Amino acid sequence: MTLAPTAPASTVQWDSELIRRYNQNGPRYTSYPSALQFSDEFDKAAYIQGWRGGDAHGPLSLYVHIPFCARLCYYCACNKVITKDRRRSHTYLQYLRKEMSKYAKLIGKQRTVTQMHWGGGTPTFLNDAEMSQLVQMLREHFQLLPTSDDSREYAIEIDPRSLELDSVPLLAELGFNRMSIGVQDFDPQVQRAVNRIQSFELTMSVMEVARAHGFGSINLDLIYGLPHQTVTRFQETLAKVISLKPERLSLFNYAHLPHVFKPQRSIAPETLPTPEEKLAILHGAIDTLQAVGYRYIGMDHFALGTDSLAIAQDEGKLHRNFQGYSTQSGCDLLGLGVSAISNLGTSYAQNLKELDDYYAALDQDQWPIWRGYRSNADDNLRRDVIMGLICHGRLDCAAVAKAYSIDFYDYFAPEVHALGPMQKDGLIEWQGDVLSITPRGRLLLRNVCTLFDRYLPLIPRERYSKMI
Ligand code: SF4
Structure with missing residues (x-):
């Protein structure tokens, strides 16, 4: 409802x-x-059966998780695999094919995929041939919309450091029309401290080419609370961000939990802003963004008033899912890949988190599901x-x-x-x-x-x- x-x-x-x-x-x-309620005692058989007996014609949302990253960002709390070995994505695609083929046999091709999201890790760890192959595989198994259909919301998370500019037109050809670009902060000292060097010019070039190829809504990810950030320095980053006019912005809080997330041990605690400074950075950011026309959608997200997220909120049609806010409702979500989460009706299911376990389950023709939850x-x-x-x-x-x-x-x-x-x-x-x-x-x-x-x-x- x-x-x-x-x-x-x-x-x-x-x-x-x-x-x-x-x-x-x-x-x-x-x-x-929340996912903390998911349990491995969840009735997987009934859940799988639900896909077979589900709404055969309702729209479908696909999430594809690509876990690989070429470099480690020290603030990272995601489920990812750091590797320089490009052959690993080749292997991974074979397993994604196995998984989607199992689901496609149940779901069939009647359900239109109105929404798709590739997340990670780094989806752009895949090279051009692999991205084309993955889209081809998805088209073989599911009913993807043609690129002429503007109602589709096909999004990909981009790391500009791992994407050739020449690949952006290919993404458009493959059907993507939305992208989310990881930035975090443009300040060189902050970037060095978190091991993510990414120039403003590189981000700007990706956005220019993306816009020229029809990407209508571009999101930039920022983080506050990173080492060496101050109010003034973050305002300098924001000024650069605003000059790029992204339609959407995410401004996430950095939670320093080195006992939980090992990569964060490379961040010296004394370089982090104090809690007061961190709040001042956020306060300044909100004031600046609101002053130039960004609307606070809620929970870390901002959008220009002309963006579909803001319009959906005006019209009372905004929704929230595992990727944040969404303009589409009523879709069952099929998550493919290691650790991916699905939402079928009132049930949730999450895939195995470790790559070897995910591969082993599929080798044995098992569903690679780790845990889940059925709502009452x-x-x-x-x-x-x-x-x-x-x-x-x-x-x-x-x-x-x-x-x-x-x-x-x-x-x-x-x-x-x-x-x-x-x-x-x-x-x-x-x-x-x-x-x-x-x-x-x-x-x-x-x-x-x-x-x-x-x-x-x-x-x-x-x-x-x-x-x-
Ligand atoms: S922040 Fe993103 S790009 Fe960086 S290591 Fe984590 S998943 Fe990879």
Whole structure:
């Protein structure tokens, strides 16, 4: 169901005192329940059966995970394999073929792939021939849209350091029309400290060629909280970013957890900005981006008002999935490749995380699934509440009550009670049955969502990142 608002509350008003008080660790809600609830005792057979018996004609979303990277970025917390051995991607493609062929036998080719995303790792670790081969394989097994169909959203994550400019037109020919480019920071000292040297000119060249070849919505990824960043230096990066006019921007918080993510041990803690400086960097960034016309969509994401994400938010059609915000709803998501996550109806499934295990399962003609989760009725209700808040900053509680045949205030009595202090602090407000996040509460949106998360008390908060 869609719990659509009448208008989004998109402006952010900075309130240092509130942020200091409310800034805790919490899930990012790319799913509800979060992946920490997934279990290896999940009924894989029933899940697989669901693909066979699923909606045979509904749209399909594909995610393809390419785990390889040629170089290690020290801040990285992704599931990746660092290698210079280019033969490894050749082998990997053979296994992707095995996996997609297993699913294609169940799903058939009736379902149109309206959305596709290649993520990593580094999808552009693949050379031109391999990218063409992978698209060809996908076309053999699934119903991809032709490049003449502008309704498709086919996105690829780009590392400009591992992509020849001549390959960009090929990406367009292969059907991609959206790209997300990793930048993080243009400052040379920051780049050296995180082992990711990538010039402004290189990023600009990729964007120019991409635009000339029809890429309509380009996202740049930035990170705040990296070593040697200061307010002034990050503003210099932002000025360069703004000059490139990306339609979308992601501004992620760097969480320094060297005991969890080994690569981060190469970052000297004394080079990191203090918590106060980090907040000042974020504050400055939000003010600057809003001043030049970027809208805060929510949860680290910004978009120009003319971009489809902002328009979808205006129209109450925004959705959230494992890749962040999306304009498309109602798609089952099939994740292919090591560690990839799928979402079929109300079930989630994640593939094996280690490459050798993923290969071994497919060699034995097994489904390479590690763990998963099947939602119950309460999960579905809470998922709609949380996603409504995250996507639109508003929740029509009467509409929720009607859709789920519940008395909202009775069902969520403890949650509504817990909203009291947030209302007093100005994070939220009530207009009749409509709960809205205020501009002061926008950055603390996750705090409001956590109140409706039944599983949060069961999981140590340290397993999640800081909200800001
Ligand atoms: S940040 Fe991206 S490119 Fe860098 S090592 Fe991690 S996955 Fe690879």
